[in-house]
Amino acid sequence: xxxxxxxxxxxxxxxxxxxxxxxxxxxxxxxxxxxxxxxxxxxxxxxxxxxxxxxxxxxxxxxxxxxxxxxxxxxxxxxxxxxxxxxxxxxxxxxxxxxxxxxxxxxxxxxxxxxxxxxxxxxxxxxxxxxxxxxxxxxxxxxxxxxxxxxxxxxxxxxxxxxxxxxxxxxxxxxxxxxxxxxxxxxxxxxxxxxxxxxxxxxxxxxxxxxxxxxxxxxxxxxxxxxxxxxxxxxxxxxxxxx
Amino acid sequence: xxxxxxxxxxxxxxxxxxxxxxxxxxxxxxxxxxxxxxxxxxxxxxxxxxxxxxxxxxxxxxxxxxxxxxxxxxxxxxxxxxxxxxxxxxxxxxxxxxxxxxxxxxxxxxxxxxxxxxxxxxxxxxxxxxxxxxxxxxxxxxxxxxxxxxxxxxxxxxxxxxxxxxxxxxxxxxxxxxxxxxxxxxxxxxxxxxxxxxxxxxxxxxxxxxxxxxxxxxxxxxxxxxxxxxxxxxxxxxxxxxx
DNA sequence: CGCAAGTTTGAATAGCCTCAAATCCGGTGG
DNA sequence: CCACCGGATTTGAGGCTATTCAAACTTGCG
Numbered sequence: 261x262x263x264x265x266x267x268x269x270x271x272x273x274x275x276x277x278x279x280x281x282x283x284x285x286x287x288x289x290x291x292x293x294x295x296x297x298x299x300x301x302x303x304x305x306x307x308x309x310x311x312x313x314x315x316x317x318x319x320x321x322x323x324x325x326x327x328x329x330x331x332x333x334x335x336x337x338x339x340x341x342x343x344x345x346x347x348x349x350x351x352x353x354x355x356x357x358x359x360x361x362x363x364x365x366x367x368x369x370x371x372x373x374x375x376x377x378x379x380x381x382x383x384x385x386x387x388x389x390x391x392x393x394x395x396x397x398x399x400x401x402x403x404x405x406x407x408x409x410x411x412x413x414x415x416x417x418x419x420x421x422x423x424x425x426x427x428x429x430x431x432x433x434x435x436x437x438x439x440x441x442x443x444x445x446x447x448x449x450x451x452x453x454x455x456x457x458x459x460x461x462x463x464x465x466x467x468x469x470x471x472x473x474x475x476x477x478x479x480x481x482x483x484x485x486x487x488x489x490x491x492x493x494x495x496x497x498x499x500x501x502x503x
Numbered sequence: 504x505x506x507x508x509x510x511x512x513x514x515x516x517x518x519x520x521x522x523x524x525x526x527x528x529x530x531x532x533x534x535x536x537x538x539x540x541x542x543x544x545x546x547x548x549x550x551x552x553x554x555x556x557x558x559x560x561x562x563x564x565x566x567x568x569x570x571x572x573x574x575x576x577x578x579x580x581x582x583x584x585x586x587x588x589x590x591x592x593x594x595x596x597x598x599x600x601x602x603x604x605x606x607x608x609x610x611x612x613x614x615x616x617x618x619x620x621x622x623x624x625x626x627x628x629x630x631x632x633x634x635x636x637x638x639x640x641x642x643x644x645x646x647x648x649x650x651x652x653x654x655x656x657x658x659x660x661x662x663x664x665x666x667x668x669x670x671x672x673x674x675x676x677x678x679x680x681x682x683x684x685x686x687x688x689x690x691x692x693x694x695x696x697x698x699x700x701x702x703x704x705x706x707x708x709x710x711x712x713x714x715x716x717x718x719x720x721x722x723x724x725x726x727x728x729x730x731x732x733x734x735x736x737x738x739x740x741x742x743x744x745x746x
Numbered sequence: 747c748g749c750a751a752g753t754t755t756g757a758a759t760a761g762c763c764t765c766a767a768a769t770c771c772g773g774t775g776g
Numbered sequence: 777c778c779a780c781c782g783g784a785t786t787t788g789a790g791g792c793t794a795t796t797c798a799a800a801c802t803t804g805c806g
Contacts, residue, residue: 316635326637327634346728381584387629390634391557394569394636397640440641442640442641446762449786481562
């Protein structure tokens with residue numbers, strides 16, 4: 261479903277993908293690790309449901325969350341090529357994964373070149389997001405960083421059809437947000453209050469509401485071009501209908 | 504030459520690569536742009552000589568350098584797949600580029616699968632570096648950030664055989680370093696003095712000397728595993744001889 | 747020799763952090 | 777149904793890190 265955003269796929273291609281993800285699934289409980297640094301996973305894990313994150317830990321315990329994985333995202337792209345993981349992937353909520361054998365992927369891509377292109381697009385987008393995160397932590401103020409993160413998570417979910425109007429899930433603790441944007445928990449809390457009192461968002465009970473997306477985007481210098489939306493698929497300003 | 508680190512290549516494969524890079528070269532002067540945000544380059548640019556950087560600029564002028572490109576690095580991986588560049592690439596020193604037609608790459612990879620693997624390895628490593636940069640700016644102190652950057656640039660150059668003992672080029676101004684690690688120029692200057700007076704480095708006149716690499720690595724929590732060195736190629740602790 | 751770019755220094759200030767404690771909330775067991 | 781518990785959020789106060797602004801100094805280059 262997610263790959264559809266990048267290239268129109270035929271029914272046959274979609275069936276092939278479906279077959280792949282249904283072979284073997286795995287459930288990981290909230291806060292448990294999906295893959296740990298140093299592992300050399302023999303299968304490719306794809307998130308089907310729930311939220312996960314990539315993170316790295318320094319020797320003294322400092323932790324940086326370097327990516328959020330939503331349904332459709334691949335946990336271990338590098339598995340077939342690099343020897344071992346240089347970071348961990350943890351479950352934020354309870355996560356359902358598809359475990360895909362490396363060989364079956366190779367075969368799939370040899371058969372359906374359009375799938376390869378869609379997956380390339382996806383991989384390149386995730387690199388692009390990583391770059392934007394570097395900008396976020398390196399240049400933006402606390403207010404902008406936090407707002408930017410919320411914008412991104414909202415827009416990414418909207419792309420997946422997971423938003424309800426201006427509302428989306430946000431199953432993160434303030435401590436996790438802090439480890440994402442390189443701030444202390446205390447300061448995240450205070451900055452959240454700033455965003456709230458500016459009338460831009462509401463946040464509470466695992467739910468985020470963005471009251472004025474355009475205003476928020478402007479206030480935090482959020483330019484969604486790095487998400488590479490709307491190539492052949494749906495556009496940012498035409499969110500898919502809800503089920 | 505750089506791809507040799509990732510997979511042993513046959514003479515035939517090397518010849519094919521050489522032929523590719525000699526077709527058409529281009530020279531860009533120091534401080535000029537190689538590719539600008541919004542461009543849709545029709546060729547793939549590979550750095551043959553000199554230093555370049557990827558960077559993003561915010562509307563109000565703040566700039567973040569998000570990667571350094573050394574000889575062998577590809578400027579625009581995404582060109583064949585994504586529509587347009589979401590960031591710019593600028594020349595730090597005068598840079599010599601090879602301009603490679605997209606089609607000839609496709610043909611090359613169809614013919615030599617080992618090359619594909621080497622290039623995948625390379626691409627995945629650059630993503631891994633990007634992740635580490637996020638950690639660097641997000642979690643480390645000024646002292647650690649700066650030391651970490653210097654370690655990385657030294658080790659990457661050593662891998663290319665561009666170091667002389669503990670010495671390597673460093674053609675960056677303090678302003679560029681500042682935009683890389685998210686600090687002000689003033690503070691970069693002061694932190695450099697800290698590194699110097701700790702006896703760890705000397706820096707001046709475009710040249711960096713690392714006096715005690717292991718000590719520096721420990722002091723700034725530099726763990727080179729994210730560079731994915733020494734798979735089949737040379738190892739970190741056995742730098743190649745100089746010409 | 748003189749200019750411009752880059753580096754270095756000083757001083758005052760702002761932003762964010764740490765520590766510590768209080769409050770809120772969701773889930774559990776009595 | 778209520779009391780309790782632990783995790784998460786919120787508040788306050790003081791301190792450190794890094795910033796800004798401004799000026800002096802150094803260096804490379806024409």
